[in-house]
Amino acid sequence: MIFETVAKILGEYKDVDPSTITADATFASLELDSLDTVEIVMSLEDAFGIEIDMEQPLQTVEDLVKLIEAKKA
Amino acid sequence: MIVTEINRLFGLKYPIFQGGMAWISNGQLAAAVSNAGGLGVISSINEGEEALRREITTCRSLLHNPDFPFAINVMLMSPQAQAAADIAVEMQVPVVITGAGLPTPYMKKWLAAGIKVVPVVPSTGIAKMAARLGACAVIAEGGESGGHVGDLTTMVLTPQVADAVSIPVIAAGGIADGRGVAASLMLGAAGVQCGTCFLTAKECGVHANYKQKIFQAKDIDTIVTGKRLGHPVRSLKNAFSRQFADMEYNTNLSDQEIESFGAGALRRAALEGDVQNGSVMAGQCAAMLHEEKTAQQIIVDMFAQAEHVLACAGKFLTEEESHA
Numbered sequence: 151m152i153f154e155t156v157a158k159i160l161g162e163y164k165d166v167d168p169s170t171i172t173a174d175a176t177f178a179s180l181e182l183d184s185l186d187t188v189e190i191v192m193s194l195e196d197a198f199g200i201e202i203d204m205e206q207p208l209q210t211v212e213d214l215v216k217l218i219e220a221k222k223a
Numbered sequence: 224m225i226v227t228e229i230n231r232l233f234g235l236k237y238p239i240f241q242g243g244m245a246w247i248s249n250g251q252l253a254a255a256v257s258n259a260g261g262l263g264v265i266s267s268i269n270e271g272e273e274a275l276r277r278e279i280t281t282c283r284s285l286l287h288n289p290d291f292p293f294a295i296n297v298m299l300m301s302p303q304a305q306a307a308a309d310i311a312v313e314m315q316v317p318v319v320i321t322g323a324g325l326p327t328p329y330m331k332k333w334l335a336a337g338i339k340v341v342p343v344v345p346s347t348g349i350a351k352m353a354a355r356l357g358a359c360a361v362i363a364e365g366g367e368s369g370g371h372v373g374d375l376t377t378m379v380l381t382p383q384v385a386d387a388v389s390i391p392v393i394a395a396g397g398i399a400d401g402r403g404v405a406a407s408l409m410l411g412a413a414g415v416q417c418g419t420c421f422l423t424a425k426e427c428g429v430h431a432n433y434k435q436k437i438f439q440a441k442d443i444d445t446i447v448t449g450k451r452l453g454h455p456v457r458s459l460k461n462a463f464s465r466q467f468a469d470m471e472y473n474t475n476l477s478d479q480e481i482e483s484f485g486a487g488a489l490r491r492a493a494l495e496g497d498v499q500n501g502s503v504m505a506g507q508c509a510a511m512l513h514e515e516k517t518a519q520q521i522i523v524d525m526f527a528q529a530e531h532v533l534a535c536a537g538k539f540l541t542e543e544e545s546h547a
Binding site for chain 2: 183185189203
């Protein structure tokens with residue numbers, strides 16, 4: 151469920167079909183730079199009602215999903 | 224006098240920060256700016272930890288009043304960031320300016336030590352995150368600036384950041400005189416940060432050739448290179464930057480080859496004075512600088528002009544309708 155929401159938000163941000171976004175996709179492969187990543191993290195915070203501290207650099211979609219899972223737990 | 228939240232927040236006579244410039248912003252320059260009533264900034268990525276400690280000590284020894292604030296600049300992408308972050312706490316540096324990312328890993332420690340943290344931000348998203356982390360102000364730095372640059376210009380970034388956060392905003396990028404200061408205030412900033420103009424200060428120890436190159440620069444003389452590598456840099460056009468630009472477009476060259484061509488280039492220009500084969504980083508406002516002045520004179524002139532243009536701004540307001 152978390153992955154689906156992340157993929158949906160990434161899809162909207164990049165204007166691509168969310169079903170084409172895989173967990174192992176890197177932000178670089180999605181052509182997202184560090185500034186884009188911050189924007190996406192903020193959208194996800196709103197979507198999940200959490201605060202995400204970007205202590206560690208995020209590389210892949212899965213990194214982001216794990217971070218949200220940990221916050222929601 | 225121009226007084227904003229920045230004067231009060233940092234205990235400054237003038238709401239102006241000096242930019243942290245690698246290999247250039249040392250204790251002597253920082254002390255000169257702080258003594259003149261602005262906030263002097265020491266770059267932490269010059270020659271390693273001992274050098275940073277030495278520059279902080281030098282700055283303190285030159286301050287006319289031990290209560291005058293100064294800062295160190297921590298470049299977060301640098302391998303020396305952690306060490307610089309620790310030194311800030313250990314040596315009780317009053318203010319830390321951060322660049323190139325979010326200072327998340329260090330914030331708790333700095334705030335616990337009573338350090339005021341001011342991140343340089345290239346977007347509203349980063350500004351909001353910085354405010355949430357406990358930054359007391361942010362520097363909205365537009366791409367007119369020298370060295371590492373973002374895409375947005377000061378004109379569009381400053382008002383958007385001012386709308387995005389409730390903490391004070393300092394405008395940077397392209398500001399070299401009082402008109403720039405006045406415009407920054409009108410854009411919603413409460414202060415300015417200037418790098419290039421302090422680079423030409425009498426107290427700045429950068430090589431004389433570097434200063435001369437800035438004084439000779441025309442409006443069209445800067446170039447941005449390194450976009451392909453993900454960290455674009457603005458510098459003056461010369462043999463080095465032209466070749467760098469050519470190499471970027473050469474698809475036969477690897478990123479690594481280009482990186483290694485750029486390594487050490489700023490040091491070569493700033494310390495050795497090789498302004499042809501080194502990187503002469505400077506902002507677009509380089510062409511607005513014509514003579515060496517003391518840091519004090521730079522600030523006094525800038526704010527006198529800012530006061531004048533702000534005082535005259537009422538002339539644009541009239542009750543009459545224009546049909547011209």
